[in-house]
Amino acid sequence: MxxxxxxxxxxxxxxxxxxxxxxxxxxxxxxxxxxxxxxxxxxxxxxxxxxxxxxxxxxxxxxxxxxxxxxxxxxxxxxxxxxxxxxxxxxxxxxxxxxxxxxxxxxxxxxxxxxxxxxxxxxxxxxxxxxxxxxxxxxxxxxxxxxxxxxxxxxxxxxxxxxxxxxxxxxxxxxxxxxxxxxxxxxxxxxxxxxxxxxxxxxxxxxxxxxxxxxxxxxEPAARRSAGPMAQPAPPAGASLDAALVERLTKLMEEQHLYRDPELSVGKLAAALQVPEYVLRRLILARLGFRHFAAFVNDYRLREVIARLKDPALERRPILTLALEAGFGSIGPFNRLFRDTHGMTPSAYRERALRL
CATH class of the missing domain: 1.20.1070 (Rhopdopsin 7-helix transmembrane proteins)
Known part of the structure; x- marks a missing residue:
C-alpha cells in the first residue's frame, strides 16, 4: 500500500x-x-x-x-x-x-x-x-x-x-x-x-x-465613519508624520473639491499633491485611518451630500443629482454607503433633517 x-x-x-x-x-x-x-x-x-x-x-x-x-x-x-x-x-x-x-x-x-x-x-x-x-x-x-x-x-x-x-x-x-x-x-x-x-x-x-x-x-476591521469632521487616529509610536502634507491634502479636497471627479485615482491625487503614490497611500492609511482609497474619497462625497440634504433651498433637488454632483458614479454604491453609515435611506434622512 x-x-x-x-x-x-x-x-x-x-x-x-x-x-x-x-x-x-x-x-x-x-x-x-x-x-x-x-x-x-x-x-x-x-x-x-x-x-x-x-x-x-x-x-x-x-x-x-x-x-x-x-x-x-x-x-x-x-x-x-x-x-x-x-x-x-x-x-x-x-x-x-x-x-x-x-x-x-x-x-x-x-x-x-x-x-x-x-x-x-x-x-x-x-x-x-x-x-x-x-x-x-x-x-x-x-x-x-x-x-x-x-x-x-x-x-x-x-x-x-x-x-x-x-x-x-x-x-x-x-x-x-x-x-x-x-x-x-x-x-x-x-x-x-x-x-x-x-x-x-x-x-x-x-x-x-x-x-x-x-x-x-x-x-483589522475597517474604520467606521460618519459624515462630519474627519477623524485622525493617533499615529503609532515612532511614526514619521508630515502634518503639513496632511494639511495640503485636506485643502485640495475641501477647497478644490477634487473628490467630485468620478475618475479620481491615487495617481491623480498624488500628482495634484506633488508626491509619489506610495507617500499618499501611506499618509491616508497611517494618518487618516482609511484602508481603501475609495473609502477616503467617498467620505468627502458623502459629507457633501449630507450637507446638501439638510439645506431647505435644495429640498426639491433630486437625490440622484446630489450624489452625481458629489462624485458618486452611480446611485447604487451611494445608497449602500448611506444606509451603512446612517441606517436609513437618503430620502428618509432628508425628510427627518428638514423637519428639525
Whole structure:
C-alpha cells in the first residue's frame, strides 16, 4: 500500500486544523470567520477527496461533502472581506451558493436516487458552472480593487494568495469536468494533495508569526465613519508624520473639491499633491485611518451630500443629482454607503433633517 498519499493528506489536514485553531484564537473567531470558513472547506475537501473515505457513498459524511462543495463561495467571500472590507452578501450570491451546493450534492451523493446521466449532464454541469463563476468573481474583485488598496502587504498578498488559489481552483475544476465522475489517476491525486499541502504550509508560515504585522493589516476591521469632521487616529509610536502634507491634502479636497471627479485615482491625487503614490497611500492609511482609497474619497462625497440634504433651498433637488454632483458614479454604491453609515435611506434622512 502506498503510504505517501495518506501521509500527505494527514499532514495537510493537521496543518489546516492548526490554522483554524490558532488563527481563531489569535484574531478572534468572529473577526476571521471567513478565513476559518475557507480553511474548514479545505479540510472537508482533503477528507472527501481521499479514495478511501468516499464522502458520496455514505450519508453520514454529508457535512464533509457540504464543506467541500461550499469552497468556491467561501473563496469569493474571503476575497470580498479581506480585499475590499465588504461583508455584504447580495441575494443573488446566496441563491447561487444554494444552487451550487444543491447541484453538487445531487451529483456526488451516490445514495440519492438520481439517474447517472442526469448527474453528469445537468446537476454536475450546474455545480461546475457556478463554482467557476464564484472563483472568477473573486478574481474580478481582486483586480478591481488593486489600485485603491492602501494596505501594502494586502496588495502583494492578493496576487500571491488570491491569484494562486483562484487559478489552481479553476484548474482543479477543469480536471473534474474532464474526468466527469471517473476517479483521478493516482499520480494526479498525489500531486493535488502535495500542492494543497504546500499552500497550507505557506499560509501557516505567513499567518502564525513570520508576518504578524501584515496579518494584522489583513484582518483589522475597517474604520467606521460618519459624515462630519474627519477623524485622525493617533499615529503609532515612532511614526514619521508630515502634518503639513496632511494639511495640503485636506485643502485640495475641501477647497478644490477634487473628490467630485468620478475618475479620481491615487495617481491623480498624488500628482495634484506633488508626491509619489506610495507617500499618499501611506499618509491616508497611517494618518487618516482609511484602508481603501475609495473609502477616503467617498467620505468627502458623502459629507457633501449630507450637507446638501439638510439645506431647505435644495429640498426639491433630486437625490440622484446630489450624489452625481458629489462624485458618486452611480446611485447604487451611494445608497449602500448611506444606509451603512446612517441606517436609513437618503430620502428618509432628508425628510427627518428638514423637519428639525
Amino acid at each position: 502506498n503510504l505517501i498519499e495518506p501521509l500527505l493528506r494527514g499532514a495537510g489536514l493537521a496543518t489546516a486544523l492548526l490554522l483554524v485553531l490558532v488563527g481563531g484564537v489569535r484574531g478572534g473567531w468572529l473577526q476571521r470567520a471567513d478565513l476559518l470558513m475557507m480553511l474548514t472547506c479545505i479540510i472537508s475537501y482533503l477528507a472527501c477527496s481521499s479514495p478511501s473515505l468516499g464522502c458520496g457513498a455514505e450519508s453520514a459524511a454529508l457535512p464533509l461533502l457540504l464543506g467541500a462543495l461550499v469552497f468556491p463561495f467561501a473563496f469569493w467571500r474571503l476575497a470580498s472581506v479581506v480585499l475590499e472590507d465588504d461583508r455584504r452578501v447580495p441575494w443573488f450570491a446566496w441563491v447561487g451558493a444554494a444552487a451550487m451546493v444543491a447541484s453538487g450534492v445531487l451529483t456526488a451523493a451516490e445514495y440519492l436516487p438520481v439517474p447517472a446521466s442526469w448527474r453528469v449532464a445537468t446537476s454536475g454541469l450546474v455545480h461546475k458552472f457556478l463554482a467557476i463563476a464564484f472563483v472568477l468573481a473573486a478574481g474580478v474583485r481582486a483586480w478591481r480593487s488593486r489600485d485603491g488598496d492602501l494596505v501594502e502587504s494586502r496588495r502583494r498578498l492578493r496576487w500571491i494568495v488570491m491569484g494562486g488559489i483562484g487559478l489552481y481552483s479553476l484548474a482543479v475544476t477543469a480536471v473534474e469536468i474532464h474526468l466527469q465522475r471517473a476517479p483521478a489517476p493516482a499520480w494526479l491525486d498525489l500531486l493535488n494533495v502535495a500542492l494543497i499541502d504546500m499552500a497550507l504550509m505557506g499560509a501557516a508560515v505567513f499567518l502564525l508569526g513570520v508576518r504578524q504585522g501584515a496579518q494584522e493589516a489583513l484582518f
